[in-house]
Amino acid sequence: MATIAVENYLKHTLLLAQRSPDGLVPMGELATALQVVPGTATTMVKALADSGLVLHEPRRGLRLTVEGRRVALNVLRKHRLVETFLVNVLKMDWAQVHAEAEQLEHAISDAVLDRLDALLGHPATDPHGDPIPSVEGTLSSAVYATLASCATKASLRVVRVTDQTADFLTFAEAHGLRPGAVAQVLDRNLPAGLVTLRRLRSKPFALSLAAAGKIWVAPVEAG
Numbered sequence: 243m244a245t246i247a248v249e250n251y252l253k254h255t256l257l258l259a260q261r262s263p264d265g266l267v268p269m270g271e272l273a274t275a276l277q278v279v280p281g282t283a284t285t286m287v288k289a290l291a292d293s294g295l296v297l298h299e300p301r302r303g304l305r306l307t308v309e310g311r312r313v314a315l316n317v318l319r320k321h322r323l324v325e326t327f328l329v330n331v332l333k334m335d336w337a338q339v340h341a342e343a344e345q346l347e348h349a350i351s352d353a354v355l356d357r358l359d360a361l362l363g364h365p366a367t368d369p370h371g372d373p374i375p376s377v378e379g380t381l382s383s384a385v386y387a388t389l390a391s392c393a394t395k396a397s398l399r400v401v402r403v404t405d406q407t408a409d410f411l412t413f414a415e416a417h418g419l420r421p422g423a424v425a426q427v428l429d430r431n432l433p434a435g436l437v438t439l440r441r442l443r444s445k446p447f448a449l450s451l452a453a454a455g456k457i458w459v460a461p462v463e464a465g
Contacts, residue, residue: 246348249317250276251286252295255306256314260383268303312379319375320347322368323358329369330362336369336420337411370411371402371421371458389437389454393461394427402458410456417447419457 254275258267273283291298295310306314324343328334334342350358356377359365366382367373373382386401387393400423403414414420418441428446429438437454440446 247286248290248295249313249348251283251290252306252310252314253317253321255296255304256311256318259305265305266299266303267305272304315375315379315381316352317347318381319377320350320355322372322374323355323362323365324350325368325370326362326365326374327358337408337415339369340406340408367402367421369421370404370406371400386458386460389425389427389439389449389457389459390430390451391455392427392459394430397424397426397462398459399424399462400457401460403456404458405456410453413453414457417441417449418444424462425459 251272254272255267258271258275259265269280269283269287272287273280276283287296287298287304290296290310291304294307295313296304296306298304321343324346325336325339328339328342329336359377365374373384375381389398392398400419400421402421403411403419405411417439419425423441425439425441427437428440430436430451431438432451435451437449437451438446439449439454
């Protein structure tokens with residue numbers, strides 16, 4: 243039953259489940275993520291349940307079965323490795339690779355994927371900082387502070403950009419906030435909704451709290 247539609251439903255269920263304390267994904271959230279009407283989502287979810295890929299709890303939502311999670315992780319691994327290949331090897335703009343990866347993730351065989359993984363040096367994250375599932379099916383669930391919640395006056399390394407729309411990634415690129423960049427939060431003005439940052443050897447600049455909340459950071463390790 244591994245059609246493109248099935249793979250998309252399972253992948254989005256996996257991504258949405260990461261935000262849920264109990265792993266249960268409401269039908270409305272899934273329909274919104276897939277840009278379909280609720281009735282269409284309900285029909286597909288019932289088919290997925292009949293195939294043993296999800297458990298559907300009427301009026302509550304759904305969760306992946308062991309097999310459904312395996313398929314979803316494999317699709318997600320393909321997507322993030324393809325994005326890494328497109329950026330690191332083909333030198334494509336990191337703001338433009340998501341749509342390409344959405345297409346290619348359904349066409350690559352597991353054999354080609356393993357060769358791609360080896361070619362790239364078995365990366366742990368993609369160009370946006372998203373964790374890449376391992377071949378064994380494990381996925382890091384590490385959560386970091388954001389520029390909206392981190393300590394001020396500390397050296398911080400950008401580890402992940404969670405908004406991957408082309409506009410936001412172009413904005414992050416323009417401000418030098420790709421994963422690996424080091425910055426300091428100089429001030430956080432909650433009433434104004436602004437965060438003032440400074441990157442190394444650059445002038446301070448301001449971000450909205452909403453934008454700052456989409457950029458995850460970790461302390462720079464001494465030495």
